[in-house]
Amino acid sequence: MERSPTTSGRSKRESPSLVEQTHRRKRRRIVTVESEIHVHENRYEISSSSSRRWGSSSHCNDERQRRRSKTEFVDSYRKWVFSPHDCSRYKDRVVIVSYNILGVENALKHPYLYHQVRPQFLNWDWRKKLIRKELNHYKPDILCFQEVDHFSDLADLLQKDGFKGVYKVRTGKANDGCAVFWKEELFTLLHQESIEFQKFSLSDNVAQLCVLKMVNSHSDSNRCANSQIPQSTPSRSILVVNIHVLYNPKRGDIKLGQVRLLLERAHAISQEWGNIPVVIAGDLNSMPQSPIYQFLASSSLDILLHDRRKISGQIEHERGSRPLTAQLEDAHSDQVPISKLLAYRWSEEELRLAAGCDGVTQLQHHLKLSSAYTGIPGSYHTRDNCGEPLATSYHSKFMGTVDYIWHSQGLLPVGVVETLPVNILRETRGLPSEKWGSDHLALVCELAFVDDSRVT
Template sequence: MGCHAASWLCAPMPTATTTTGSSKFYKSTTIFCCINSPADSTHPSPSVSTGSSSRRWYNPLKKRPLDQPPEIVRHWIDSNHPFPSQETFTVVSYNILGDRNAFKHRDLYSNVPFSYMKWDHRRRVICNEIIGRNPDIVCLQEVDKYFDLVSIMEKEGYAGSYKRRTGDTVDGCAMFWKAEKFRLLEGECIEFKQYGLRDNVAQLSLFEMCEDESRKLLVGNIHVLYNPSRGDVKLGQIRFLSSRAHILSEKWGNVPVVLAGDFNSTPQSAMYQFLSSSELNIMLYDRRELSGQRNCHPAQVFDVEREISSSFILMDRFLKGCWTDEEVKVATGNADCHVVVHPLKLKSSYATVKSSTRTRGFNGEPLATSYHSKFLGTVDYLWYSDGVVPTRVLDTLPVDILRGLGGLPCREVGSDHLALISEFAFAQGTEEGNNMTSMVT
């Protein structure tokens, strides 16, 4: 049946009346139906019945229900190993996305509603999440509103410290700890610029437990340089932080170490290998590919496109990264040494506490801790040394849930990163090691 045979179906129909004085006015609404054209009358669409009694109607003026965003649910994953002691503590590592960076790089958040980008909203969501998890130590990166945070955290019983980056940037690293549980014995702030390693900074804090002075802990907090092309600087920053942490740990009797932060390196990268194995022969790698960041465009992860072309990637196809003497010195500390080392024996808490393949990659690390329009992958970690062991971790989100969100921040996540949270227990023998403090001169 063509439209000429059913023109009455498309005619305006009175749907409501409005009275003004003695006159009545009718509002008209056009109703449409799905009709096969004459050319298709012999081959009706399988989705539309040709029987008059079952013809399906469609009103374009009726709104379809909006797709609901996926629910954000994160679960605690317990370790399979028994707790070595009853004394536990919880550490958070969280890049909270600096307010200035959020609007300076607005193109990264084109899929995020503007209201979710405002600092007032993000501050409330970030603080509610942190306080709701009730951690003992909180390590934050990309903090440019420290006094907004400290006023809230102090009311919850936390003490804090802050180190702003050098140069023109206004963000930095912040650390908070429960004053009733930990006492700060010594703190050190590292300005990497003093060592020719750019404007990034790091923090080291030596704590003892208030109820058991024999239990001591060194916590580091770092935001490694972002620039994917400067693998030499990234290695130099991690090498220097690890060296300082080792010295401070030995000073206080070989206390256990936890390093938190945004390391701007993926689990498949040479940088990750350096952190987990303590050494790396830099001559086996292109310094511009050390971090693995260039292989994490969302289209690559979602397999929408097999390859993402950019000026940087196209250039790398034709240019092989060579190491200059200066770059070797920045990475290893010695222009004549091609193997960079660090003195700590580190393991990742998330790689140690296993979870399902929905949230974890082949080496046990989360599939993604950060998501915006140009990146989907893992760059955040909680590393630990001998003397403590992870007892549980707060699992991250499956990639399909992140894809449904379209990007971070969102209503329930205040940053373009996910907070990493691990609970640790002191290992047996830690107390004896800490008692060596009296031998330190």
């Protein structure tokens, strides 16, 4: 019995041809590949004020990207994401990078951390070229590096891109240190000093504090246009702080003491230069939401509520033990007496190192700080529940976040560069890699001076 077109479900004229079917299958494959590659998409439109620096992807670029392999797409995950708020009225801005670039000697001394990394990718001549190429992509104004042990080499390389820098080497046997670079055409160095923590019995780490002034800021133009503003008022200045905190997870007393001392000095310098805004960048060797992180964010910390061995959140808890955060949650719900939490034993010497003087157990600082990344909403593929990156460092023994950029109230985050999704990081089997020149990922943010009518 012959079926009519209405009962057969589709007429012969409506049936797709073999060519059309093939085309559709190819299109489906393209869409599938795109969905695998683009694990995370920016959820916010790039504002017109931000596009002047980075622009947006064109249809032609998308077509070229579709033809690349998945491995070639690794760098496309590191994209700018921007504030959902209108920041166009804030004209004076600065792009800051914090980057632990992996000391050459450190890589040689700890080969077990990089046993899955090809030797070529650990070679400094290879890595420094990747680092420079990556930095040029971000178009930074200020660079904060940690684990620098080839400063002259790095300075010569960055000089080609218009940067000038200062360096502070660690005390003791280690040869690496911290370095701050700035674009000479954009900033002038007004003041610099460093902290040698060894002088305070706080290990051999160091920190840098640099006051930089914008050469040509919008506040300059406003001052010239308004004769009522004193001509002696200085232009936009910013205090840039760079630190590499002690690694040893068990010495929370020293780690906390380093952070406490740094915050004290940063606040003092900010006041000396007219309450200028502060940026604190570096490898803090502390996990998000750890007691050290909370101290930075909340400006206070009760030392006796925390185990010094877990104050940075780095140590994995022993099998069967409960995390300190869970204990604190129980304390708030009256399930565990506070007196039990106060049982952590701190010696008088440990308390003195952490607090800076005898008899003090409650720490406070006067800088009202915010983490740049938590100020810009991002993708769940790269951020934790609090907005911090899921991972800023990855080698055979560790994957997690220890690097940060903090800023004071005088600055507002306009945008940040997303870190790599964890699944993409795992595909590298460890950093450095063919694409990335360190075992850390660079943190990048654009910060705006929040009041363009007020000259600091």
